[in-house]
Amino acid sequence: MSSALLPATCARCNGSGWVPLSGDSLRVEPCGCQGDLRRRQRISASNIPRRYYPHCTLETFYDKNNAILKSARNRVREFVDSWPMTNEGRGLLLMGGCGAGKTHLAVAALVEIIHSGKPGRVLFCNFQELIQDIQASFDADAAVGKSEILRPLLEADLLVLDELGSVKPTQFVQDLLYYVINSRYNTVRPTIFTTNATDEPGADGQRLVDKIGERLRSRLYEMTEQIVIKGVPDHRSANKQSGNIL
Numbered sequence: 001m002s003s004a005l006l007p008a009t010c011a012r013c014n015g016s017g018w019v020p021l022s023g024d025s026l027r028v029e030p031c032g033c034q035g036d037l038r039r040r041q042r043i044s045a046s047n048i049p050r051r052y053y054p055h056c057t058l059e060t061f062y063d064k065n066n067a068i069l070k071s072a073r074n075r076v077r078e079f080v081d082s083w084p085m086t087n088e089g090r091g092l093l094l095m096g097g098c099g100a101g102k103t104h105l106a107v108a109a110l111v112e113i114i115h116s117g118k119p120g121r122v123l124f125c126n127f128q129e130l131i132q133d134i135q136a137s138f139d140a141d142a143a144v145g146k147s148e149i150l151r152p153l154l155e156a157d158l159l160v161l162d163e164l165g166s167v168k169p170t171q172f173v174q175d176l177l178y179y180v181i182n183s184r185y186n187t188v189r190p191t192i193f194t195t196n197a198t199d200e201p202g203a204d205g206q207r208l209v210d211k212i213g214e215r216l217r218s219r220l221y222e223m224t225e226q227i228v229i230k231g232v233p234d235h236r237s238a239n240k241q242s243g244n245i246l
Ligand SMILES: [Zn+2]
Pocket: 010, 011, 012, 013, 014, 015, 016, 017, 018, 031, 032, 033, 034
């Protein structure tokens, strides 16, 4: 069992969260551990998969000195810097092939917001898992209902929806997704999407619109700024050659 999972008691404040002010033992101030505690709670509530935390930050994004990757990272940095002021709820749509680092950048946006102590509930959601959860909720004896699955997605101030279009949803699930995404936009809650698909046919001959439907695709135009990452080598195969660990 990792020590991170054990309840940590701060030696300085004995877990109370308060320490005496130096020179005035009758007054207290918040202990430094409280910032770390809040940060850990937010990271854990954000649902960011273990494989992306803590290493997925903007700092650790490997840009290979490539102009497209640098520009993508700069755009995400601008988004984080301006948070929580966003351009009327507009989010980002990170498009491009496998291994381009889209998920790294999307996760980094959430991590940077938490690490810098900026406000807001941030949430990571994998598209395929979401679809599976929604479909499982159709079972009559499902443990978790649809509204319980969708509520966190509606309430998060910033949502990452990773691998949009990685599975093809039924028309009914497409409608649910449209409802969620449109509601977020209308309540000025931005979403950062990543997708392997683009507006040109991919290796499977499919465009993004073929995977998520016309209505959702056209809504994404209005509610996100598109960042297309293409023409860069797959970082996973590149890493094997260079021996880098990312
Ligand atoms: Zn403490």
